Amino acid sequence: MKKCIVTLLVLTLFLSGCWDRRELNELGIAMAIGIDKTENEYVISAQVVVPSEVSMKASTGRSAVTLYTATGETVYEAIRKMTKNAPRKMYPGHLQILVINEDLAKEGIAESLELLSRDWELRSDFYVVVAKDITATEVLNVTTPIENIPANKMFNSLKTSEKNWAGTEGVILDELVTNLISDGKEAVLTGIQVLGNKETGTSKQNVESITPSTRIEYDNLAVFKEDQLVGWLNEEESRGYSDITNTVKKTVTSITCPKEGKIIIDIFRYHSKIIGSINKGEPEVDIKIEAEGNIGEVLCSIDIMEPETIDKLEKIYEEEVKEIIHQTIESVQKQYQSDIFGFGEAIHRSNPKEWNEMKEHWDEKFSDLTVNVHIDMKIRRIGTVNNSFLKKIKD
Amino acid sequence: MMQNVKINPYQFLVLVIFFTIGTGILIVPSVLATEAKQDAWIAAIVGIGIGLLVIWLFTTIALWFPHLTYIQINEKIFGKWIGKAVSVLFVAMATLYTASLLYYSSTFITTNMMPNTPIVALNILMMGIVVMGVRLGLETIARSAEIFIFVFFVLFLIVVVFISPQIKFENLQPVFEAGTKTIVQSSIYFITSSSVNAIVLLMIFPALINKVKQARKSFLIGNLIGGIFIFIFTFLSVSVVGADDTARQIYPSYELAKRINVGDFVQRIEELMGFLWFIALYFKAILYFYASVLGIAQLLNLKDYRPLTLPLGVLAVILSLVIYPNVVYQKEIEQSTEIYLSISIGLFFPLLLAIVYAFRKNKLKKESESP
Numbered sequence: 046m047k048k049c050i051v052t053l054l055v056l057t058l059f060l061s062g063c064w065d066r067r068e069l070n071e072l073g074i075a076m077a078i079g080i081d082k083t084e085n086e087y088v089i090s091a092q093v094v095v096p097s098e099v100s101m102k103a104s105t106g107r108s109a110v111t112l113y114t115a116t117g118e119t120v121y122e123a124i125r126k127m128t129k130n131a132p133r134k135m136y137p138g139h140l141q142i143l144v145i146n147e148d149l150a151k152e153g154i155a156e157s158l159e160l161l162s163r164d165w166e167l168r169s170d171f172y173v174v175v176a177k178d179i180t181a182t183e184v185l186n187v188t189t190p191i192e193n194i195p196a197n198k199m200f201n202s203l204k205t206s207e208k209n210w211a212g213t214e215g216v217i218l219d220e221l222v223t224n225l226i227s228d229g230k231e232a233v234l235t236g237i238q239v240l241g242n243k244e245t246g247t248s249k250q251n252v253e254s255i256t257p258s259t260r261i262e263y264d265n266l267a268v269f270k271e272d273q274l275v276g277w278l279n280e281e282e283s284r285g286y287s288d289i290t291n292t293v294k295k296t297v298t299s300i301t302c303p304k305e306g307k308i309i310i311d312i313f314r315y316h317s318k319i320i321g322s323i324n325k326g327e328p329e330v331d332i333k334i335e336a337e338g339n340i341g342e343v344l345c346s347i348d349i350m351e352p353e354t355i356d357k358l359e360k361i362y363e364e365e366v367k368e369i370i371h372q373t374i375e376s377v378q379k380q381y382q383s384d385i386f387g388f389g390e391a392i393h394r395s396n397p398k399e400w401n402e403m404k405e406h407w408d409e410k411f412s413d414l415t416v417n418v419h420i421d422m423k424i425r426r427i428g429t430v431n432n433s434f435l436k437k438i439k440d
Numbered sequence: 441m442m443q444n445v446k447i448n449p450y451q452f453l454v455l456v457i458f459f460t461i462g463t464g465i466l467i468v469p470s471v472l473a474t475e476a477k478q479d480a481w482i483a484a485i486v487g488i489g490i491g492l493l494v495i496w497l498f499t500t501i502a503l504w505f506p507h508l509t510y511i512q513i514n515e516k517i518f519g520k521w522i523g524k525a526v527s528v529l530f531v532a533m534a535t536l537y538t539a540s541l542l543y544y545s546s547t548f549i550t551t552n553m554m555p556n557t558p559i560v561a562l563n564i565l566m567m568g569i570v571v572m573g574v575r576l577g578l579e580t581i582a583r584s585a586e587i588f589i590f591v592f593f594v595l596f597l598i599v600v601v602f603i604s605p606q607i608k609f610e611n612l613q614p615v616f617e618a619g620t621k622t623i624v625q626s627s628i629y630f631i632t633s634s635s636v637n638a639i640v641l642l643m644i645f646p647a648l649i650n651k652v653k654q655a656r657k658s659f660l661i662g663n664l665i666g667g668i669f670i671f672i673f674t675f676l677s678v679s680v681v682g683a684d685d686t687a688r689q690i691y692p693s694y695e696l697a698k699r700i701n702v703g704d705f706v707q708r709i710e711e712l713m714g715f716l717w718f719i720a721l722y723f724k725a726i727l728y729f730y731a732s733v734l735g736i737a738q739l740l741n742l743k744d745y746r747p748l749t750l751p752l753g754v755l756a757v758i759l760s761l762v763i764y765p766n767v768v769y770q771k772e773i774e775q776s777t778e779i780y781l782s783i784s785i786g787l788f789f790p791l792l793l794a795i796v797y798a799f800r801k802n803k804l805k806k807e808s809e810s811p
Contacts, residue, residue, distance in 0.1 A: 064561075065554035165552050168698055168708075223682055394613035 070096075073133035076110065076196030079144040079181025080120065080157050087157065089123040090114040090182040091135055092196050099193065108249055109193040112185055121160045137164070140171045141200040143218070144181040144237060150267065150274035155225060162222055169218040172203055175267045175274065177236040184237055187246040187261050199261060203235060206263060211287035211296040212280060213263050225272050228404045229389025233286065236264035236277065270383040278373070285373030288366060289332055289386050291317040297341055300361050306345025310362055310424070312338040321392030323399050328410055330388045332370065334420040338362075343433040350431050355424050363420040370418050384411045446650040451582035453658035453665075454589045458723035459641060460491075460634040460666020463544050466691045466717050468630050468670050469677040471775065473686040475626035478611060479618040480683065481675040487627035488667035491635030494787065495663045499656045501790055502642050504797065506652050510642035511738045514789075516804070517797050526789055527739055533785050534640050534732035535752065539759035540774075541725040542566055545718065546760075547767060552694060552714070563760050566725070571753040573726050574733060575746055578648060581726055588719050595716045600672065602700045602709075607679045630670065632779050635663060636786035640731035690767075693717075729756065 077092040091113050098109040113131045117123030124135055145154055161167055176184045192198035206213045213235045224232035239261055245251055246259025265283040268276050278286060287293045293315040299307045314337040322329050340349060348354055377385060389407050393400040403410055472480035505513050515523035545566055546559035573581050649655040677692040680699060686692045697713035733752055737745035764770035
C-alpha cells in the first residue's frame with residue numbers, strides 16, 4: 046500500500062505537465078515562405094493556412110490562406126517577429142516551397158538558408174525557387190485556381206512540369222546546399238514569375254473568372270556561381286540542362302523532318318550519365334545518353350511505315366539533341382563559367398588525384414573543357430494510326 | 441555469491457548485438473564521414489574487423505577463469521589492492537557511461553522532438569526503467585531483449601527497404617580516396633564505442649552464462665552483427681544523403697529516415713528511427729548500469745547488488761545533468777577524452793592483465809590446486 050502511494054506521488058510529479066504540448070489550433074501552418082531583402086533587412090513572408098477555410102463544412106468563401114510579413118536583420122528574427130502580427134506561432138513542418146527574391150539571390154542566398162537547414166521542425170523536402178523580376182511577397186500573394194492553397198499549386202506544378210516537360214528543376218534544400226558547397230557542381234534553381242496584374246491577383250475574384258487575370262508560372266533555370274545568381278538560361282538551354290543532368294523523366298521534343306516540317310517525339314524513358322576522364326593531362330567529359338520514345342505528332346509528309354524512315358528519325362533526333370546540348374554547354378562556359386552540370390564531380394569520381402590538383406582553378410578549366418556527347422535513341426511505337434492523314438491531304 | 445541466475449548463449453548474443461549498436465546507429469556515420477568522407481563505409485568495415493580482434497582478446501582473458509567476473513579476475517591476478525584499484529576505475533567508467541547515455545537520449549529528444557522539455561524529466565524517466573530492469577535481474581533483461589530484437593529487426597527492415605530506392609552510387613565514388621591511414625583513424629571512435637567498451641560485458645561473460653563455449657561464439661557473432669547494422673546505416677547515409685551532408689548532420693540516420701517518401705504515402709516516419717535508437721540505447725545503458733552496480737557489490741563483497749540500484753541510479757541522473765555543459769563539449773569529449781579513457785580501461789588494463797597472468801600462471805595454478 047505504501048509503495049503504491051509513493052509510486053503515485055512520484056508519477057504525479059511527471060504527469061502534471063507536458064512541456065511540448067502543442068495543439069493543432071495553436072499552430073500556424075506555413076506552407077510557403079518568401080525571402081526578400083531591403084537595404085539591410087530581410088523581409089520574410091509566410092503563407093499560412095486558414096484552417097476553417099480548408100475544411101469542407103465551415104468554409105465561408107474567404108481566402109484559404111493568409112500572408113504574414115515581418116522584417117528582421119536575420120531570417121530567424123523575422124520569422125519569430127511575425128508573432129507580433131500573427132495570432133499563432135509559425136509551424137514550418139509542412140513547408141512546400143521557399144521563394145527567394147532575385148535581387149537577394151544576386152547578392153547570395155547562403156545566409157538565408159542557414160536557419161532552414163538547422164531548425165529541427167523543418168524537413169528538407171520543400172522546393173526552392175527564385176522569383177524573377179518580382180518580390181517573393183508578391184508571388185505568395187496570388188490566388189490560384191484548382192489548388193486552393195497557392196503553395197500547393199506551386200509545389201505541384203513544379204513537380205509535374207519537371208516530370209513531364211523537363212527544363213524546370215525541383216531542387217530541394219539539401220540538394221541546393223550540397224551543390225553550394227561542392228567544388229565540382231554549382232547550383233541551379235527554377236525561376237517563378239507572376240503574369241498579369243499584380244494588384245488584382247491577391248483577391249478571391251482572381252480565381253472566379255475562367256482565365257485568372259493573374260497567374261503564377263514557372264520560368265527557366267537560374268544559374269548560380271557559389272551562392273550568387275549570375276544569370277538565366279533560356280528555354281532551350283534549360284531543357285538542355287535537364288538532358289545533360291539526367292533529370293528528364295518524360296518530355297516531348299520536336300525534330301525537323303528530312304525535307305521540311307516537324308515531327309514530335311514523345312520521350313518516355315531517358316537516362317544520361319556523365320563520365321569524366323583525363324586525356325593527355327587535360328580533363329574531358331563524356332555524356333552518354335540512352336533514350337526511348339514514341340512518335341507523337343507527325344507534321345510533314347513522310348512515310349513513317351518505312352523502317353528506314355524510323356532509323357533516319359532516330360539519327361535526326363540524336364543529331365539535334367546533341368546540338369542543343371553542345372549549345373547549352375558552350376553558352377554556360379562562355380557566359381557564366383559556372384559548372385552547373387557537375388562535370389567537376391564526374392572528374393572527381395573518375396580521377397580523384399588529378400582533380401585535387403585542378404579543383405582550385407576549375408572555373409577556367411571548365412570554360413574550355415572538351416565535352417563529347419554520345420546519344421543512343423530508339424523509337425518504339427507510333428501511336429494509334431500509321432501514316433498521317435496529313436500526307437493524304439498534301440498529296 | 442548471490443548470482444545463481446544464468447542466461448543462455450542466445451540471450452547473450454542478443455544483448456551483445458544491442459550493446460554493439462548502442463548509440464552508434466545514429467552517431468557513428470557522421471563521425472566516420474567527417475574524415476573518411478565517401479569512404480566512411482570502408483572505415484566501418486575496418487572498424488568491425490579490429491573490433492572483433494578486441495572481442496577475441498576479451499573472451500580469451502575471460503575464459504582463463506570461466507567462473508569469475510572481470511572484477512574478480514582483476515583481484516585474482518593483480519592481487520587484492522592493485523586489483524581493487526583497477527576495478528574501481530572500471531566501475532567508474534561504467535557509471536560515467538551510463539550517465540553519458542542518458543545525456544545522449546535526452547539531447548536527442550530535445551533537439552529533434554520536444555525542445556521545451558527539461559532534460560531532468562527525460563533522464564529520470566529513462567533511468568527509472570533502467571533501474572527497474574536491473575532490479576528485476578539479468579534474466580529479465582535478457583528475455584526482454586529477446587522480445588525487442590524482433591521489433592528492432594522489423595523497424596530496421598522497414599527503414600532500409602523504404603530508403604533503398606534513393607541510393608545513389610555516385611555518392612560513393614571515388615572509392616578509397618581517403619587513404620588507409622585516414623580510414624583507420626576515423627574508425628577508432630567506432631571501435632571504442634562498440635567493441636572496446638564491451639569490456640563491461642565481462643561482468644556477465646562467462647560467469648553468468650550457462651554454456652560458456654557457445655557463449656564465446658555469441659560474443660563474437662553478436663559483435664559482428666551489431667557492426668553490420670552500423671555498417672549498413674553508414675553505407676545508406678553516405679549513399680543517400682551524401683558524404684558532406686552526413687558529416688554535417690549530428691544525427692545522420694535520423695535525417696536519412698526523414699528522406700523516406702514512397703509515393704507521397706509512406707513518409708514522415710523518422711520516429712521509427714528514433715524508436716530503433718531508443719531500444720538499442722536502453723539496452724546499452726542497462727548493461728553499463730548492471731556492470732557498475734554488480735561491480736560495486738563485488739568490490740565491497742556485498743551479498744546482493746539490489747540495494748545499490750536506487751542510490752546509484754540517482755547518482756547517474758545527477759551525473760548526466762552535469763557531465764557535459766553543452767552539446768559541442770560533449771562531441772569534443774566523446775571523440776578525444778572518452779576514447780583515451782575507454783582504451784586505457786578497456787584495452788590497456790586487459791593487456792596488462794594478460795601479461796601479468798603469463799608471469800603468474802604457475803603460481804596461480806598451484807593455488808587453485810591446493811586451496
